[in-house]
Amino acid sequence: MARNITPRKENYSQWYLDVIKAAELADYAPVRGCMVIRPTGYAVWENLQAKFDAAFKATGHVNAYFPLLIPYSFLNKEAEHVEGFSPECATVTHAGGEELEEPFAVRPTSETIIGHMYSKWIQSWRDLPVLINQWCNVMRWEKRPRLFLRTSEFLWQEGHTAHETEQEAREETLRMLGVYKKIMEEEAALPVIAGEKTKGERFPGAVDTYTCEAMMSDARALQAGTSHFLGQNFARAFEIQYQNREGELAYCWTTSWGVSTRLIGALIMTHSDDDGLILPPRIAPVKAVILPISKDENTAENIILPKAKELAQKLDDELGGLCVKVDTDFHARPGDRFFAHLQKGVPLRLELGEKDLASGTVRLVRRDTGEKLDVNNDNVIPTVKKLLADIQNNLYERAKTFREANTHDAKTYDELKEIIDKQGGFVRAYFGGTPEDEVRIREETGATPRCVLPGNDKGKCIITGQDNARLTIFAKAY
């Protein structure tokens, strides 16, 4: 249907890029791996940001800002951390026309510099917990960039907390994982599985890493957000010590957690179709668009437009403002205007023409299903509210149904191989192997352990044959 978008079945990667281009979400920057987030894409990010930020504040966190440049030596203080990040770290070696004595790292993440500051700020158990979040950009020099999913520079949020006890820090890690899951599911309509990462997939420097794992519409997995229990690793590396209630010096227990603009990639690949972008109403910058239609421009402008504006105002009042757009591009033909909004993923289209005025109705068209409804003027506002809620719900349910239909169980390693090879999707299997086993599985199947399911479901490991292995999801991932 859309002539500027490659059908999903034909070439998934191309489809993804075409949707981004058609919806004007982002464009390539002149620097390899970097992108420009265009106003529409940025508006989506702002909406996501607003939801997460409110949830962070509600759980007692405050925002702050730490610098972009980090003394490179800081990264070296945590062995696993530097090993994990140095390959993708950009460094600044010159400034002011001179070579620097010590290079700066452009932050790939901020555990180190925040750890450094925390060691200065934290003296006593009375200073704890410290619950700080920052919204910023980070840079990771990726070999193979893809818009939103893996760009050299991206926007994200990183929460960094320090606690008095291990239990408190562990609770924080899981609390934020829960916050992520809730917002992803309720606001972004992305069904996710919240679970633990295996050893091989852990964040460099973490004791435990948790993830919200989503399935894209090609049945591949996408890590949508992570939360890390850092134990005392960074506290020891940066001497984040405090005097405890007994008057002794003790190391803090820290956590970190983040979600990024990658979520926009997840939204695209979860909800959109061959006509272009589909956005869940709760995070769509424009929730509904009203199109005044008439073959006579004068009628459109002087009779229909005022009514459209009036309706938009009423809807805005009901929906919380600035969410309804009136399309005043009378010169363009209706078909062109439909497609423009279709591709940009506006959840609901309201058509208001002479026929509607005569019959006292408005035509409503859903983006997710294409369903059309003629609704009496009196019922427009409640119907719009209902439809937006329905669309939100439908997108979530649709994605969840797809995920469930593409999730299979494997009793043996051979079965796992077979399913990954023939059907793809998520494969549940008991796994208790080592990181070396994970590497071997990846090499032999292309799949990686995405997440260990919560709960006490245990069984015989498909690799080692040992009992008590935890139920783990394997999949090919982005």
Place this chain on the structure above:
RNA sequence: CGGGACGUAGCGCAGUCUGGCUUAGCGCAUCUGCAUGGGGUGCAGGGGGUCGGAGGUUCGAAUCCUCUCGUCCCGACCA
């Protein structure tokens, strides 16, 4: 980082092998006018590129050579 493909107007392409035959062409989009108008309308007229960038070969380069930047696909690598 290895293998492959590619970079010519906003988008998609032809021309590149066999340098001059083009003031660099085509489709879509765009602009103007008229008609049209509820899922991509029709006719007419117009605007826009110096061929990713730098250097070289040549009387002459979008076309040949060297370097460089970027994109896509596969692989390696990677929260």
